[in-house]
Amino acid sequence: MNISKEQLDELNAVVTVDIAKEDYTDKVEGILKDYRKNANIPGFRKGHVPMGLVKKQYGKAVLVDEVNKLLQDALNKYLTEEKLDVLGNPLPKEQENFDWDTDDYSFAFELGLAPKFDIQFNGKKAITHYTIVASDEMIENQIKTTQKQYGKLIPQETASKEDTISGTFVNEEKEIDNQTTITLDKIKGKKNLEKFVGAKVGDVITLKTKGLFADDQDLINALKIERDDAEGLNIEVVFTISEINKQELAELDQEFFDKIYGKDVVKSVAELKEKMKEDAARQFVQQSDQQLLNDVTESVLENTKFDLPAAFLQKWIKATGEQELTEDQAKEEYEKSEKGLRFQLIEGKIITDNNLQVTFEELKDFAKDLIKGQMAQFGQTSPDDKELEDIAARILSNQEEVKRISEQLMSQKMLGFYKENVKLKTKEVSFDDFIKEVYK
Template sequence: MNITRNNVDALNAIVTIELAKEDYQGNVDKVLSNYKKNANIPGFRKGAVPMSLIQKQYGKAVMFEEINKVLQDKLNNYLVEEKLDILGNPLPVANENFDWEADVLKFDFELGLAPEFTVELDTKNKVTKFQVVADDAMLDEQVEFVQKQYGKLIAKDSVEETSEMVGTFSNEEEGINYETKIPVSAFRTKTNQKKFINKKVGDQITVNTKGLFEDEHKLMDYLGVDHDKVHGLEADVIFTIKEINETEKAELNQELFDKLFGKDVVTSVEQLKEKIKEDAEKQFEGQADQKFLNDVYEHLLSTTKFDLPADFLKKWLETAGETKMTAEEAASEYEKSEKGLRYQLIEGKVMSQFDLQLNFEEIKAYTENLIKQQLAQFGQAEPDDKTVEDIVARVMSNQDEVKRISEQVMNDKMLALFKEKANVKTKEVSYKDFVKEMYGE
């Protein structure tokens, strides 16, 4: 057997494997011998079928199968030994005039090679790292939300300015059929608010989505509209009232503070706001970190230039899935997936270039911390070690969970690297402005 490689260019290569009969014939003879022992053919006793008949009936199929096994094994070993970083899978080169009777069989395989490139993190253009703060307006809203959440719900016969309604927004043409809870005050204009006043359960009110809320993104919350549809959506929707309620707000007293945070942890409205601010900004930090991570990758996608073996990948896509694609379908699929492939290659390069690795102890420690946080949410602030160990063992026995946690640990390593190495500028914003940065105006 002989294996050679011809590099067509930096991104494409042809690997040629030459097989002599001795490379596969022994396996073929062994399989045919087993067939002979177990064959049940009319007119012959079991095990007494002539080998010539076995050869005639099964010989070619067995030869093809055994040659394929040898080819796959030798090709995979060659790729590992040569440390070839390929994209997709090797593609056999078709040969209509292939001579299966030749003493030496020669097979060609196309390879798409991963491009060589480096990633520069300390670039001229700065990437913004947002620091989201809970401003006074938001804190006042959250205090009111807490009061309503722990307040007393009173059913009403008709809608008033301070009412909260439960109902369904619907528009068949736009695919909207979404049950929601919405206060009358959520509507941006008095004109739309007045449409609901004095209405009763079962009544239907038609409003237009254009300018319905102060922020178009509220269409996602109240109508279940996808983000890519919210901007400029102009459609009539029907709201069918199912419930009308009024909330009698809870008093801001020690009883409420204790219910929220435990006895005497918070003793004033000022401390309540401080606690809300602390918790909110901690939550915002995670969202801001994720946006920062995404923005760095978008920046790297635009500044890290490399070519891909596009023609090879399109050809590979034609046969890669369960259903074969046409050349046109494969080209369209490649166009849609090219950005994701570049993202994966850049991510892999960052990991290798900056030696970001995972080990079992890191994954286990992250899992333990995660379990303790979850138990704390259910009132077990200091769980015993045995309880935590048992839960961690169950989680770590689930491959899907280990994969998910591993990705999160690596995500955190990437984030720390980018914060350290990338050219970052920090900008302090309110949560409202941060949402605009996330989704646009």
């Protein structure tokens, strides 16, 4: 057997595998002998079928199968030994007048090669790393929301704009019959609000769903319908009031502080605001870091230039797609995936060059930290190590979970690497300003 490579250019090559008769004869003969021992052919006793008949019936199929196995093994071994970094898979070149009745065979494969490149982490401008802080308005709203949560409901005879109203929405045609509680600040439109203000328990209010709530999600919750059904919904519903309550806010006293943070952790409104700001800042870190990952990814993609074997990859997509594609469709699919492929190559190089690979021990420790965080949310702040080990072992026995957790850990590693190696500028913003700036 002989394997040779013709380098067409930096990104394309052709590998030719020559297979001679002596490479496969012994294997094919051995298989045909086994066939002869077990063949059931009418007119012959088992094990006494003439070899000529066995070859005539099975010889070509066995030959083709064994040569293909030999070919794939040889090609894979060659790519590994030569350390050829290929994109996609080798594509067999079409051969005119190929003849299986000859003794020697030659097979040619097109290769698309990964490009060599240097990563450019920094462009002309430093990348913004946001520090998101809670505004005074956000903290005031959070305090009021928490006061409502720990406050009291005072029954009312008639409804006012500040009240909470319970009742049932009904529309027989759409099979809507949902008991719910709404706050009148969610009702949209002066005419709709006027129907509620002054109403009493037992009153029946007729409403149009279009423009009833400012947010589709509020409509979905109120009517208990699917999101697709809520979009553009314009029907008449009746709402029967069963209860009217005024929300009395909890007092901003020590009892309230203790309910939220534990005994004597917070002792004043000023300390409460500061604690809420700290908690909010910790929650915002994840959003800030994710945005940094997104921005660095875009910057690296923009500044790291290299060519790809586009023609080969389009041909490969056309040849390996689940559905038959035209050349134009294959080109379109390639263009859709090109950006993702470029970043896969960049990310792979970063990981390899900087030894950022995820080890099993790191994965297990990371899984245990995730488990501890989840348990803490349910009040289990000090789980023993054996319990964590057992839970982690169960999770890591699931390949889907391993993939998901590995991606999370790799994102953390990449984030840490970027923070150390990319030119950044820190900018402190409120959450609202962050949303406006990032999603402008």
